Amino acid sequence: MSLSVVIICKNSQATIGRTLASVAGLATEIVALDSGSTDTTIAQLEREGARVERIEWQGHIATKQLALEAARCDWILSIDSDESVETDLAEAVRDFLTRDDPTIAAARVNRKTWYAGRPLNYTWQPELRLRLVRRVDVEAGLATWGGINPHDKLEVTYHGKRQPSDPARARNTPVVIDLPGTLRHDSFTDMRDHLANNLRHAEVSAQSLA
Numbered sequence: 312m313s314l315s316v317v318i319i320c321k322n323s324q325a326t327i328g329r330t331l332a333s334v335a336g337l338a339t340e341i342v343a344l345d346s347g348s349t350d351t352t353i354a355q356l357e358r359e360g361a362r363v364e365r366i367e368w369q370g371h372i373a374t375k376q377l378a379l380e381a382a383r384c385d386w387i388l389s390i391d392s393d394e395s396v397e398t399d400l401a402e403a404v405r406d407f408l409t410r411d412d413p414t415i416a417a418a419r420v421n422r423k424t425w426y427a428g429r430p431l432n433y434t435w436q437p438e439l440r441l442r443l444v445r446r447v448d449v450e451a452g453l454a455t456w457g458g459i460n461p462h463d464k465l466e467v468t469y470h471g472k473r474q475p476s477d478p479a480r481a482r483n484t485p486v487v488i489d490l491p492g493t494l495r496h497d498s499f500t501d502m503r504d505h506l507a508n509n510l511r512h513a514e515v516s517a518q519s520l521a
Contacts, residue, residue: 400492
């Protein structure tokens with residue numbers, strides 16, 4: 312089965328290289344929605360053969376939904392520009408795609424934050440995030456990004472929506488499994504950066520709630 316890796320980004324030159332290297336050989340296509348990068352982000356993406364679409368920023372949820380809808384492959388893996396797929400997770404995704412169990416709608420991965428070159432194994436753990444979905448479910452409106460900005464959440468739900476056309480998956484509750492392995496998250500470089508991120512996220516969250 313083919314795999315689209317979709318990414319949203321802006322001025323992500325510090326981390327996008329690791330992101331791209333981590334999905335080399337795994338992704339059939341890489342789709343990046345860029346919201347106005349002025350650094351080397353776009354150049355790095357294009358050098359690795361990614362399809363880059365330049366868009367206006369519409370908030371975390373709406374922009375990530377646009378990225379999902381831009382994918383063309385059978386399965387879609389959605390990652391951020393400061394995330395990268397560790398080797399163990401890449402192998403788990405390959406096995407998952409090879410099996411292509413028709414009863415499974417989506418898969419979660421465990422994200423770990425890295426700090427000072429090491430994983431924070433006892434902070435925010437486990438942090439399971441649904442990131443791997445079928446394109447047919449995106450097209451049917453069954454797989455969508457929700458939540459409250461900036462705390463987006465990818466969900467698959469059949470309740471109150473059209474059921475999947477595949478009889479093996481036609482049920483009220485979608486089957487979602489957890490994949491082994493780690494999705495690396497390089498979200499901050501030092502404590503000053505971490506606190507600044509907290510402030511930015513609090514402001515966006517307050518605006519969304521208001």
